Amino acid sequence: MNLSIVQGDITQFHADAIVNAANTSLLGGAGVDGAIHRVAGPGLMAECKTLNGCRITGGYDLPCRYVIHTPGPIWRGGGHGEAAQLASCYRSCLTLALENGCRTVAFPSISTGVYHYPLMQAAHVALKAITDFLRLHPQLSVTMVCHSPQALHAYQVVWNMLYQETKPHED
Ligand code: APR
Numbered sequence: 183m184n185l186s187i188v189q190g191d192i193t194q195f196h197a198d199a200i201v202n203a204a205n206t207s208l209l210g211g212a213g214v215d216g217a218i219h220r221v222a223g224p225g226l227m228a229e230c231k232t233l234n235g236c237r238i239t240g241g242y243d244l245p246c247r248y249v250i251h252t253p254g255p256i257w258r259g260g261g262h263g264e265a266a267q268l269a270s271c272y273r274s275c276l277t278l279a280l281e282n283g284c285r286t287v288a289f290p291s292i293s294t295g296v297y298h299y300p301l302m303q304a305a306h307v308a309l310k311a312i313t314d315f316l317r318l319h320p321q322l323s324v325t326m327v328c329h330s331p332q333a334l335h336a337y338q339v340v341w342n343m344l345y346q347e348t349k350p351h352e353d
Pocket of ligand 1: 190191192193203204205210211212213214215216217254290291292293294295296297298299327328329330333
């Protein structure tokens with residue numbers, strides 16, 4: 183499986199495309215959105231003003247060819263379709279990446295900052311959506327770029343729960 187989990191700053195990450203946890207206006211914000219716009223420079227904002235929805239732009243001064251902007255769901259307790267919306271964000275970004283000839287894609291942990299999606303639950307949805315997609319499209323490589331040690335830990339724990347748990351021997 184071409185999926186890695188690392189800790190770092192996605193604005194410094196070299197990939198064909200990085201994903202921005204944006205809002206529906208695509209006109210910038212705080213968190214990873216603000217960081218991406220600061221490093222990319224004013225050209226990115228100018229291009230975003232021409233778009234709406236989950237969209238792809240150039241990377242400008244970032245070390246990536248494209249930025250894929252996706253508004254994640256705002257956490258409202260979990261009973262409002264948040265998990266389905268979050269999974270759909272990951273799938274839409276990967277589909278858009280493939281359509282634009284990308285082979286390497288880096289994600290931040292969408293919705294787990296300003297939008298307050300609980301980290302462990304978000305990690306579960308993200309890793310499941312990405313691995314399901316990669317099984318169908320093994321030519322893609324994906325990196326989850328976790329900003330904090332806590333996020334890195336959450337993604338590693340969930341990864342182990344989902345895919346690397348060894349069953350005890352039954353003799
Ligand atoms: N690199 C990687 N991850 C980062 C970085 C960075 N430079 N900066 C922040 N993050 C992480 C946060 O720690 C969090 O885990 O990205 C995750 C998503 O947090 P937010 O950026 O707050 O995104 P989100 O929760 O989806 O909220 C989106 O915030 O900035 C606004 O315009 C944006 O309104 C939208 C909302």
